[in-house]
Every structure is written in structure tokens, then in C-alpha cells.
Amino acid sequence: MTAVQQFNTTRRAFLGGAGGFVVAVTLPVRLRAQGGAPGDAPRPFDPNAFVHVGADDIVTVLVKHIEFGQGPWTGLATLVAEELDADWSKVRAEHAPSDPKLYGDPGFGVQITGGSASIRTSYDLMRKAGAAARGMLVAAAARAWNAPASDIRVENGMLIYGDKSASFGSFADAAAKEAAPQDPPLKAPADFRYIGNPDLPKLDTAAKSTGAAMFTLDVYRDGMLTAVVRHADKFGAKVAGFDADAARAVPGVVDVRQIGSGVAVFGRNTYAALQGRKVLKVTWDESRAETRSSEQIATDWLAASRERGAVAHAQGDVDAALAAAATTLDADYVFPFLAHAPMEPLDAVIAPAEGGGVEVWLGSQSVTIDHQTIADACGIGMDKVKLNIMLAGGSFGRRAQPVSDFAREAAEAFMAVGGDKPVKLMWTREDDIRGGFYRPLSGHRLRGGLDADGRIVAWEHVVVGQSFATDTPFESMLIQDGVDGGLVEGASEIPYAVPNINVSNHIMRGPVPVLWWRSVGHTHTGYVVETFIDELLEKAGKDAVEGRLALMSQKNPRLAGTLRKAAEMADWRAARPADRALGVASVQSFGSYVTQVAEVSMADGAPKVHKVWCAVDCGIAVNPDIIAAQMEGGIGYGLSAILFNELQLGQGGAIMQSNFHDYRSLKLHEMPEVDVAIIKSDAAPTGVGEPGLPPIGPAVANAVRKLTGEPVRRPPFVRSMTA
Amino acid sequence: MWNALARACALALGLAALAACGGTEVSAPPAPENDGPSEISGLKTPAAFAGIEDDEARAAALFSEMTKVMFHPRCANCHPRDGGPRQGDDMSPHVPQVVRGDGLGAPGMECTACHGASNVAFATSEGSIPGAEPWALAPASMGWIGLDATALCAQVKDESRNGGRSLADLVDHNTKDHLVNWAWNPGDGRAPAPGDQATFGALTAAWVEAGAHCPG
Amino acid sequence: MAISLKVNGETRSVDAAADTPLLWVLRDELRLTGSKFGCGIAQCGACTVHVDGQARRSCVTPVGSLEGREVTTIEGLKGDVADAVHAAWAKHDAPQCGYCQSGQVMTAVALLERTPKPAPADIDAAFAGNICRCATYVRIRKAVADASDTIGG
CATH class of the missing domain: 3.30.365.10 (Aldehyde oxidase/xanthine dehydrogenase, molybdopterin binding domain)
Structure with missing residues (x-):
């Protein structure tokens, strides 16, 4: 996001004509052309954010993203309230209506929530909206009090000049007549009061704790x-x-x-x-039905992985490096179909x-x-x-x-x-679990090579799976030159400095509808990369943390920062009880950087995860407590899948699972303790809805391998019970 | 045709045994010579054991037959020796996890959080959630998952472990108890225990009559 | 057929078959929508209400089985324990999507009414039937412990 290019206000009737005023802001947006190439044409006349200040002092933020727990209502309202100097107790959030011209995503060109993008695409936009509303209120007060605008202070929902003071509401109607400032100044981060405040209450907690929230x-x-x-x-x-x-x-x-x-x-x-x-x-x-079992599909996918596919990333000469390697490691991975199973069918x-x-x-x-x-x-x-x-x-x-x-x-x-x-x-839960649009089943073939000094010199990765972009409006955007970004993300750009790399994919077709699933490709590529590097480092006789840092510090310093922090929080080198082990994994996704260290023991052949230390770098932390909650939630959701979940097709293609009794969800007693540290950063904020998930699976797998000596390359760890 | 006839005979025998159990003196069911040996849905009736002359051997065989019911998942799932019930024919841990508490579950997650006075068909799918009044776990001392027939027999007879029941009480329990009865009326989606409660009761009575000896 | 039902202290008459699950009577007939549908087979706990003060999955409770019983839904929760739970939920900002939280709160109150000072194992046991797909469990655990600290001295 760059500076404001166009800045308009509208004074259209707000939610049926209540009093007060509405502010809209336009920032330059990069449209995706029909063909999929990003264009630079701004949409100059489309206001795309709104703030409403009511005569009743209530500040309502219209949120262009859907709230389903990841926090955009509170998050976007925080940005507005900060620059408006609003009284947080008077701030409300509502969903913006459907209007792609006003609320379209700058990347997709449609109104959508995804890619952990809500805060990332709103940070400048919503602050400008708040600042503009503030400017209009100040102008109205200045006119009424015959005072210079520059001498009017705004504090906690009040306009103050000398011994005069008034709430926002008393100037709401008057402010509506003021021209919006064309380039309202924004606060310096040092002056933030709401942004970065870990004690700011969420706006939707009360209604969601009393049964009042309407779904x-x-x-x-x-x-x-x-x-x-x-x-x-x-x-x-x-x-x-x-x-x-x-x-x-x-x-x-x-x-x-x-x-x-x-x-x-x-x-x-x-x-x-x-x-x-x-x-x-x-x-x-x-x-025309899918009659293969998921077992057969996995076999087919792995068979395809024997050949290199459409190349997503290549450097050096991986064939020569593998041929010359002193030690090699080959590994096949299979990840099952997964249903999302949101709580509300x-x-x-x-x-x-x-x-x-x-x-x-x-x-x-x-x-x-x-x-x-x-x-x-x-x-x-x-x-x-x-x-x-x-x-x-x-x-x-x-x-x-x-x-x-x-x-x-x-x-x-x-x-x-x-x-x-x-x-x-x-839909009933049965409809949901059996309804398709699953995280695609994927097969992976990995080949790695070490030289005589234990340096990783070769890395070949073939990813095989269906693309959820096939035959959708997103196809041209996501699939290019036979490479599906949703399939290879996280694999095509590993954080480790390896001289010879080849990453490719085969896009398969089939009747099972598939879809992005929290953290998308990173759900499986993060697992593969982070368990495979762990095995290679062990083969090279290197510590999992030090070995990663040596390969990552130059190439991905922010990810390395989270790794150092998480290792420090977990006291990585300290002795553990004999039946426990630590595993670590670091994954960059959706512009954010996360490392998790998991402490694990085995009970009845299944991993018990006792504690997770999590360090996240998501740039400026707008709502630290929501960031922590999203890390906790990503860990819990990811753990549920990696421990228990597998949507299976049986003989003849019949769907095997149907409800939570056989598609098991993590419960409170299975949830580890979680400590979250947020790396202090001045970088632009990035999302947290998805990045908390990818590291937990491989972190647990790496600990399990230490305990059992066996890699887990075909999750889930605990096979789902089948009815 | 023969099966139906045998079934009817066996049922009559079972009912006779039930009637016989009403008094304090438990008497063995009549033992037909050649036309009686039969079974009901996989459970032999006492008549099938009448030919075993030795009391100890007959009692042991009767008890072994009783274990077809007692070790059946419909019974054993709620007779664990550890903390929580099992479910399904594979006797897998109960989902959701349930802890014993006082036998009625944990505060906030009592058995009655889900299980009512009768089986309830699911509204959204095939199957049902089981229920009976009261729905409860047997005490751990009466748990028998993992025991063999010998150990189970000793436990069942031991009043310090069987809830203070005399042999006559055991006959009464197995014959009449409402929750025991559920094993043969388990609701849609679950296979019942073999036989029926009357036959199970009759086997128990015949075992007691033969001296309540245990399998070796 | 007309069925009489005592909900949140009021006797209500509803026209429903006796085998209708309580959940759908609460929602469709009485418009008490705080109790949620999540699985229909007593696996998720989103529909949890109290029957005579104990937690009960309304999705598998035939409305005809409740004669003479007192049903309390999230809308009818009151008292010191409920207040303490709501305050603790707010303090920890426990909900994410919020859909399961009525059931979580009902379980918390049922637990604390009977066990005001629960050990961690008691909390684990009580909540084993309440799924939260957002995995707000860390906060639920803390909130229950906090609520416990503020009730009964």
C-alpha cells in the first residue's frame, strides 16, 4: 500500500438513514487483469472503506471481511479507532454489505476474505478512514467554537478546546458538512494507543458468550x-x-x-x-463417479511423483549434485483429504x-x-x-x-x-464431512543429498495433487505454466540455502472437489520441508536449531529471528525427562514468520503434546492478543488434523467418515499449553489467521521421530476411527 | 422351520427358568434328554449342558457360556476396570472421552449429559444413542475388560468386589436388571448380546444350582 | 401434539411430536437460538443446555422426556456462577468464531455449580464433550480457573 491517491467522502444514507456521517477512503489498488497478470491501474473513484460516527457517540466500522473468529471486526476497528482517537467502549463493528467496487480485494478484484489478508490490506486504508473522520469532527468543532483547528485536541471520543469539550456525537451532524481532509496525517507508531495494545477487549466477545450473537x-x-x-x-x-x-x-x-x-x-x-x-x-x-479408494489415489499420486513435473523452482544442477552426493535420503509422503468441519454447518x-x-x-x-x-x-x-x-x-x-x-x-x-x-x-454435520471441497490428497517425493562434509547440496521435491483452481474463476490466476501456486507454495521457496534445488508439480484431476484449507499448500509442504530438513540435519550430525539457523540466517533473517526466539523460550538445549522430546519447525506463510517448538511424549502409541512455544513475526502487531489467539487456534486446528484426521474413500469410492465420532476433533484435554511471543517489528503488518498452523505438524513429527526413531510420513498419527 | 421350533422351545425354557428364580430356592431348569439342546441367537440354554454329569464341570461350562454375554461389547463396554467406558463392537475408547467419576461420569460431563432413559434415534443420520434408566458405569471392582473367564468368575462371586451380592442376588440381577436388559435392546446401529436376558438368567441360575464353580 | 415444557423458569406449550429433539423445539418453536446445532449426535456439545441443573445435549433429548424437568438455556443463565463465568470469558476474550461458546459456557457453569474449585483434571473431564474447532481451549481453561477463583470466596 502506498500513499492516498484519491480521497473521496460519501454521505450516503448509513444503514437506512440514521444521522451522523460516513467516511470513505480510496487507496490505489492493483487490479488483477482478466488474464491473471497483476495490473497497476488504480480504481480512482471507488471509495472502499467506511466509518460512521453517530449522534449517539457510537462509532461504527464497516468491515469488508467476514468475521468467523480470526478477528477482523476488532482488528479493522482498532485501526480506525486509533486514528480517530475514539472511545473504545463506543466502537462497534458490522459487516460491510456486498459491493465489490467498494470492498474488493486489491489482489483478487472481488470482495473476499482469504490469504490472511484482512489486516495486511486494511492497515493504511482503515487508518486513513479514521484520520479523515477525526479531521472532519475537528473542523466542525473549530467552526462552532471559533477556534483554530490545530488547537483542538481529540481524546478518547471527546473534542477539547480550552475549557470547552464535547463528545463526537454532538458534532456528528455538523461534521458531515465539512470537507474531508485530502491527506490526513497519520500517527507515529510511538503515539499508538490501541494498535499494539494487548489489553484491548474484542468487540464480539460479549455477544458470543451469551448466545446473543446471530449466525x-x-x-x-x-x-x-x-x-x-x-x-x-x-x-x-x-x-x-x-x-x-x-x-x-x-x-x-x-x-x-x-x-x-x-x-x-x-x-x-x-x-x-x-x-x-x-x-x-x-x-x-x-x-462418472470417483470409484477409486483414497488408498488407490495415494498410490496413483506417488506413482506420478517418480517423474519430475512442471518446474516451480530450479537452481543449480540437482541431478549432478545427487549423483555426486556422499549421502542421500529419499522419502515419500502422503497427506490425506481433510474436511474443514467448521463448527456451524x-x-x-x-x-x-x-x-x-x-x-x-x-x-x-x-x-x-x-x-x-x-x-x-x-x-x-x-x-x-x-x-x-x-x-x-x-x-x-x-x-x-x-x-x-x-x-x-x-x-x-x-x-x-x-x-x-x-x-x-x-447442512447437517454428515453433509459437511461427506460434502467434499476437501484439502486435496497429495503425494510428495523428496530426494536430498549431503556432501562428505555434511553440507546439504541437493534438494529435489515433486508435489502431486489436485488443484482447487481447476475449472474455477481463479484458474488463470493460480495456475501458470503448469504450476499451481496453491500446491507448491512453501515448497518452491524453501528458507534454506541449498545450492542445487528442483521443485516441480503434477496437477492431477479427479471427481473429488477440493479446496483451500487453512494455510493452503503450507499444510503439507510445510510438513514435508520441515521434517525432511530435520532428517537431513540429523544425518549430517547437526543440531536441529543450529543447523537450520546456519542455512536460514542469510536467506530468511526474519524466520531465523522467530527460530532463535522460540528456541530460547523452550530452553532448547535444556535436558528433558527421558520420555519427552522437543521438535522444532519454522514456516513462512502469507507474509508472516512462525517457529514452534513442541514438547511431546508417547502414550499408547500416540503423541501427547504437552507444550508449544511459538514465536511469530507478523510485522507491526495491531492486536497482540488476537495474534496470540490465532497462534493458539492454528496450533489446535493443525494438531487436530495431524493427529486424527483423514477423510477416506473406501472400496468403490464410498466416503467413510460422517461426523465427529469418526472425524475426530481435538478436545480441551488434548490441547497443549501454548506460549506465544510476538517479535517486535516495524514492518508492515501481515496476517495471522493461517500462519500459526503449518509449523505444528512437523514440530510434533520431529519430536516423535526423536522418541520412536521412526519418521511419520503419512499422517495422521492416530488413524481416525471408522464407524 | 427347525430353527423356529428350537427357538420357541428355548424361549419357553428360559421363561421357566425365570419363573424358577423368583423364589429363594433356585432350582435348575428341567433338562430334556435329546430334544432340548438348543440355543437362542448364539447363546446356549442350560439344557445344552444337562448332559454334563459332573457338577463342577457343568458349572464351569455354564459360566463359560455366560461369558459370551458378559464379554460381549454390549455388556463389557460399561464394565471397564480402568477409568472410562468403551464403545462399539471393537470396544474402542468412548468418544468423547468419559471419566468414571462416581460411576455416573464427571461433574459437567455426567453420563446423562448424553444418555437418557431410553435409546434415541439420531435425527440427522442412521443410528441411535443408547439409553436406559439409569445409565451408568459398573464400579471398577466389577470391571472385567481384559479378564479371562476364570478371573471373571472369581470376581463375580466375591462379595467384596461384586457389590455385596449373594449368588441369589446375581441370578436376580442377571435375570431382571433393567440395565442388563439393555444389552438385548441396544437400539438402532448396535448388535445385541447373544441370546436374551431370560436365557442369560437361566444360565446364571443353572450355574448357581450346579455349585457356582468356575472354569479352570 | 401440544407439549408443555418448562424453559428458563417459564412453562411453555409447544406443538411438536414427542420425539422431536429439544434443540429444534428451542430453536424452531421458541426461537431460543443461543443453543447451537453442531453434530446432531451428542459429539460436539454446541447444543448443551441444563436439565435440572446438569449439562445435557439437547440434540439427543426428546422433548417428550422432559415432563416435570427444568430446562435452562444460555439465554436463561443467571446467578453468581454464571456471572463469574461470563466475566472470565470476557477477561480472556475466549471466543473466536463463537459458535460453540454457548455450549462451552453451559458446561463451565454446570461444572462450577457442582465443583466450585475444579482441579485441572476436572476441567479436562468436564469439557471432553465440547468441541471448539477454533481451538480456544487454552483460554477456556484459563477462564474456568479464573471464574473458580472469583466464586464462593
């Missing part, structure tokens, strides 16, 4: 039907026919209709719909609205794509769709939909039952 599932409309959909048991299967007699006979079942994704049962209430679905008979055409509410339009309530992450998809499915223009973005009960990538699967399903269900009454689409 999509909590939306009820008069006359609303609840729809549940019978989906196929195999990916790629299509409805061949269905018998709805028994379903229709269930009291409260109103209708049964085929839609694109299956057969929808509509009930006057949830239980009726569920009972109806239980007795619905559907026959499936499996002629996927859902949407859609209702007829005035003028032939619809109103939608949706935990929408790919806002613009969802908006367009719903409009298309309803046969109306986007301007006829009012999309309310709801708090969502988690996502972990699942809601960031390139093809809007469940938003489309909701719109199709709404239309199938007449398009004239509200419909709530609800």
Missing part, C-alpha cells in the same frame, strides 16, 4: 421452510431417480424437489425436514424481497462470487439481491468458495419450491 442458522422468517438435501454417497454421482412418497408422508414435510446437487426435502421445521430426508429413496447414476437463508428481488443471509466469504451465483440461480440481476453477510461459525477456507456450492444450492432450493417463500438451507 445464519439463527435467522428465522415468517413462513420459512427448512430444506435439507440428500447428497450422493460418492463424488461425481448424479441423481438417477427418487421416490418421495415416504418423505412426503412425514408430518410437516411440504415438498421434495430435485436440484443440481441432489434432492431437497422441505419441512415446516428442521425436524420434519430431517425426518423426511431419512426416508427419502434416491437412486444414483455412478457412471453450512447454511443460508433466502427470502423473496420487494420488487422481484431476494434477500439473503449468508456467512459469505467469497462475497462477490456468492452474490453473482445467487443472482444467476434466481434469474435476476445482482442489484436485485440483497446479501447480508452474517457472522459465521468458522470457515478454515470452506466458505471461500470459487464455485459457491452451498450458496447455489440454497438459491436452487428456494427456486425449486416456488421462489415465493423464505427457505433456510441447512
